[in-house]
Amino acid sequence: AQRVTQPEKLLSVFKGAPVELKCNYSYSGSPELFWYVQYSRQRLQLLLRHISRESIKGFTADLNKGETSFHLKKPFAQEEDSAMYYCALSGSEGAQKLVFGQGTRLTINP
Amino acid sequence: GAGVSQSPSNKVTEKGKDVELRCDPISGHTALYWYRQSLGQGLEFLIYFQGNSAPDKSGLPSDRFSAERTGGSVSTLTIQRTQQEDSAVYLCASSAKTGGRSNQPQHFGDGTRLSIL
Numbered sequence: 001a002q003r004v005t006q007p008e009k010l011l012s013v014f015k016g017a018p019v020e021l022k023c024n025y026s027y028s029g030s031p032e033l034f035w036y037v038q039y040s041r042q043r044l045q046l047l048l049r050h051i052s053r054e055s056i057k058g059f060t061a062d063l064n065k066g067e068t069s070f071h072l073k074k075p076f077a078q079e080e081d082s083a084m085y086y087c088a089l090s091g092s093e094g095a096q097k098l099v100f101g102q103g104t105r106l107t108i109n110p
Numbered sequence: 111g112a113g114v115s116q117s118p119s120n121k122v123t124e125k126g127k128d129v130e131l132r133c134d135p136i137s138g139h140t141a142l143y144w145y146r147q148s149l150g151q152g153l154e155f156l157i158y159f160q161g162n163s164a165p166d167k168s169g170l171p172s173d174r175f176s177a178e179r180t181g182g183s184v185s186t187l188t189i190q191r192t193q194q195e196d197s198a199v200y201l202c203a204s205s206a207k208t209g210g211r212s213n214q215p216q217h218f219g220d221g222t223r224l225s226i227l
Binding site: 034043044045046049086088096097098099100101102103 | 113143145152153154155158166169201215216217218219220221
């Protein structure tokens with residue numbers, strides 16, 4: 001079965017501190033992993049995807065197939081990073097549905 | 111338009127009534143998805159359409175839910191005989207045709223907030 005687990009519903013860190021949002025998954029094939037973000041009063045938007053191997057807004061995420069994890073990291077959190085973050089996976093063949101985690105609400109304290 | 115458009119943005123209706131939710135995908139996007147975002151359930155997949163292929167309806171929670179996509183563009187999600195547990199935000203997303211093994215990113219609309227009294 002496809003499943004995405006985000007163990008932290010809420011995460012609060014101080015501005016300038018490192019932040020890590022955890023994501024673990026289960027999938028029998030070769031998945032694609034994504035992080036989506038929803039800022040206050042905005043629509044859900046893609047933050048990054050594992051195949052791009054890029055850093056967006058200072059965030060990075062590495063797919064660890066051994067640990068079936070795709071944790072999102074940023075070395076120095078900013079107040080504007082406060083948002084709801086969703087980890088999601090899909091199959092890798094063509095257009096497929098996303099399976100989302102429950103989401104983590106990140107709050108950056110000044 | 112610049113993005114996925116959904117209407118109405120809010121819908122309040124009485125239990126037992128039928129509702130229709132509309133989604134206008136990004137022009138040229140061949141894949142269209144419906145998700146539901148509710149308290150305690152997170153984001154759940156409902157149904158998706160890909161070009162002329164048969165839709166994947168595996169996420170529809172009951173036979174009261176149906177969706178169609180006319181002309182490969184606009185989609186309508188219909189909920190018949192609404193129940194209070196149908197209250198949620200219904201999100202639509204679209205993505206471009208995939209040219210290879212990887213999925214194209216899904217672009218989401220603002221959603222329709224449905225409240226069943």
